[in-house]
Amino acid sequence: MCAVAWRAPDLVVPVVGFRQWRLLGTSLHSLWSEVQWLSAELRAECAVGAHDATDVPAKGCSCGIYAFYGPCPCTASALTPDLVGGVVILWGSVELHATGMRAAHARIVGLELPLSHGRKRRTVIDVADRLGVRAVTHRALRMVGAEQGAPLQHSLRPRRDWVAPGTGQPIGVVPRATMLAQGGREVLPTFCKRRRDQ
């Protein structure tokens, strides 16, 4: 294994990412934190690390707004009553991992419509209207994201066998606390809901 630069190179345009949220009534929340998205745009702050709360994402910490490089599987949200997929753009400080990114700033571009036509669909449309973002099908997520940002070049993604300098920890989107709970093995999530994020 080899050590790699921890920070992403300067990115001129916002980076497109994909993630999930949880609906609590008609409000939108991060999956594993108390953060409520009151508007489409969010600036991350750290509540757990011993560093400047505004220095996000920080080395060796799990803070930041998480997103994957590609859309979460449609079934990861569609079959649940409260999970919502979507597309965001990320900017500011962005840390690249093998399976995703964590960033200082994010803005929702679009929320994913569920397959059903019941109450959840109506709620997603209402939330999207309130936030001023689009409600689109799973298939349209990449296209909507491309209107406001650019996908990260595949060549810039860290390889799964790269480790973080100083810590020797594998670079992965799963926070360290979760990794330790799993016996220190890198856990590559198959569903977005496995992550603890903002």
Ligand SMILES: [Zn+2]
């Ligand atoms: Zn932190």
